[in-house]
Amino acid sequence: MSTAEELRAALVATLTESRSLTADWVPSVAAVPRHAFLPERFWADEDGGDTECRRDKDPERWLRLAYADVPIVTQWDDGAEDGEHTVPTSSASMPTMVVEMLADLDTEPGHRVLEIGTGTGYNAALLTHRLGAEMVSTVEVDPGVTSVARSALRAAGFAPEVVCGDGSLGWPVAAPYDRLISTVSLRTIPSAWLTQTRPGGVIVSPVSPLLGGGAIVRLTVGDDGTASGRFTRSSAFMLLRQQRYDGAPxxxxxxxxxxxxxxxxxxxxxxxxxxxxxxxxxxxxxxxxxxxxxxxxxxxxxxxxxxxxxxxxxxxxxxxxxxxxxxxxxxxxxxxxxxxxxxxxxxxxAGRPGYDRYGLTVTPGGQTAWLDDPGNVLL
Ligand SMILES: C[S@@+](CC[C@H](N)C(=O)[O-])C[C@H]1O[C@@H](n2cnc3c(N)ncnc32)[C@H](O)[C@@H]1O
Structure with missing residues (x-):
């Protein structure tokens, strides 16, 4: 059976080879033990379906999946006890997506960063390893998920500020931020994120429009309190609790x-x-x-x-x-x-433009989408 260190080194090699992992993040991905942030029982999307994996029943598979390039579901239906498993509501995101979003964030030592959607705490641990505990705050809406993540972070030797609350309100206490990264998807970017990110700062977030599809947007905040930027890649994140929409009968x-x-x-x-x-x-x-x-x-x-x-x-x-x-x-x-x-x-x-030809401009009053240029608004 391979050790966690061997599996982690292999993951670093895979992510480097695929050019998802940038050199500045290699030391953190190589150092942070991803398995220390995963529960004893999780569901991994190995072959196109979420299959259960229990550490007590199959420790080898559990550890292998902890370092596989797959998303891992850690909670269903907001933690409801009835076992329906209808909607995944917390997870450790796929490592490729984690490191590509960190590359989009373009952060460096000295930056103060806010993460929305603590989940397992793994991404917060990567940020803390690189930037230092005093520079990282992370907000999670689910009290149970928050306390598990906080304990896992402490046990692994990381002490960022972990807050239980609605991340769409940001976290004004530690603002202004140089960077804001959301690991939960939104229909619309909240205005609180604009006011809490300094001019020139960057916001990276998955966006899931109501009709469907989804992509990561990278916004730069302007001097006038608006933010604008392009989408970078497709994404399929779980939705912010407050922006779920069932529709009318x-x-x-x-x-x-x-x-x-x-x-x-x-x-x-x-x-x-x-x-x-x-x-x-x-x-x-x-x-x-x-x-x-x-x-x-x-x-x-x-x-x-x-x-x-x-x-x-x-x-x-x-x-x-x-x-x-x-x-x-x-x-x-x-x-x-x-x-x-x-x-x-x-x-x-328009030639079936890809994600990176589309962009968003966000103002305190709302957001508009555009193609190629912020002036070319989609109607
Ligand atoms: C994909 S998971 C986050 C993955 C995490 N960053 C990691 O490294 O494991 C999304 C998380 O966002 C949380 N979430 C949903 N709505 C939220 C909100 N309004 N504020 C903060 N967190 C929220 C969910 O409970 C879930 O834990």
């Missing part, structure tokens, strides 16, 4: 029988073709920040439902495999499918 949109007062039309764009691609959905989602979808299987096809958060409009599109045109129904003041199709067409016409 269908009856609130369509009180009677389908198709209600909807207008019928036809489209040649298969919604499945948009939804299948993380990037194509993300590109549409940035242009339609207040639209979400649900899907219903029926017979051999699937109905896509689009809704707006203001609960004024809905649309359905029936995707049937092998068909070349698809029935559309739209109701309300907005034509939601027309908006989605237009956003998708703009993405294809």
């Amino acid at each position: 269908v009856d609130d949109y369509l009180p009677g029988e389908w198709p209600g007062d909807s207008e019928q039309s036809w489209t040649k764009v298969d919604p499945e073709a948009i939804g299948d691609g993380w990037l194509s959905l993300f590109a549409c989602a940035l242009a339609l920040p207040d639209v979400y979808y649900r899907r219903n299987d029926y017979g051999e096809g699937r109905t896509w439902w689009l809704f707006d958060t203001a609960v004024t409009s809905w649309a359905t599109v029936d995707s049937v495999p092998g068909e070349s045109r698809f029935e559309v129904r739209q109701s309300g003041p907005r034509r939601l499918w027309d908006e989605m199709e237009a956003a998708h067409n703009r993405w294809t016409a």
Whole structure:
């Protein structure tokens, strides 16, 4: 059985070879024992599914997974006792993502850093190893997760400030920060993060628009209290507790029988073709920040439902495999499918731009997404 040190050295080699791990972070990744931040029982995504792993039953697999380049779920359903395991709510992120986000953060000794989403405490330990305990604060919303992380950090010899609270409010006590890194995803970047990061400072965070897809944004804070920057890479993080959104019941949109007062039309764009691609959905989602979808299987096809958060409009599109045109129904003041199709067409016409051609500008009043240039706002 390989030792933790051997496995950690192998992880450093793998991450270096893939060019995810930058030289400045090698000493920290080589020194911080990732396994010391993992619970005795976790769920690892080894082959496309989260499988349980228990240290007492299979210590060799447990240690191997602790240093494998996979995300590890450490809590389900906000820690609910009933064992449903519906939604993963805390984890140790995939090492590749951890080190790539640290590279995006572009931090160096002397920087004061705030982390949002302490989780296991592993990322906070890396930051503390590099910057020193007095320079790192980390905020976790779940009290149980917070106290486990705090103990694990102490036991491993790291003492950053660990706060239990809502990270969307930042942590004003230790502000201003040179760098702010979130390891939990958001729909919108909170204004508190802008005010707590110094001008010229950098904010790195996963963003998950309501419609779907997700990516890491790297924002630089300006002198005027706004922040702007591009996306760097795709991501699929768990969502900030306060920004989860279930949507309104269908009856609130369509009180009677389908198709209600909807207008019928036809489209040649298969919604499945948009939804299948993380990037194509993300590109549409940035242009339609207040639209979400649900899907219903029926017979051999699937109905896509689009809704707006203001609960004024809905649309359905029936995707049937092998068909070349698809029935559309739209109701309300907005034509939601027309908006989605237009956003998708703009993405294809622009040459299917990748994440790094998109960006965000955040002001205290809200955020706007753009393509190539902050002036080229997505509508
Ligand atoms: C992907 S995990 C963080 C991984 C962690 N950085 C690590 O190194 O293990 C996301 C964490 O964000 C936490 N979270 C969710 N909403 C939050 C909020 N509003 N404020 C702070 N933390 C939050 C979750 O409870 C979860 O522990």
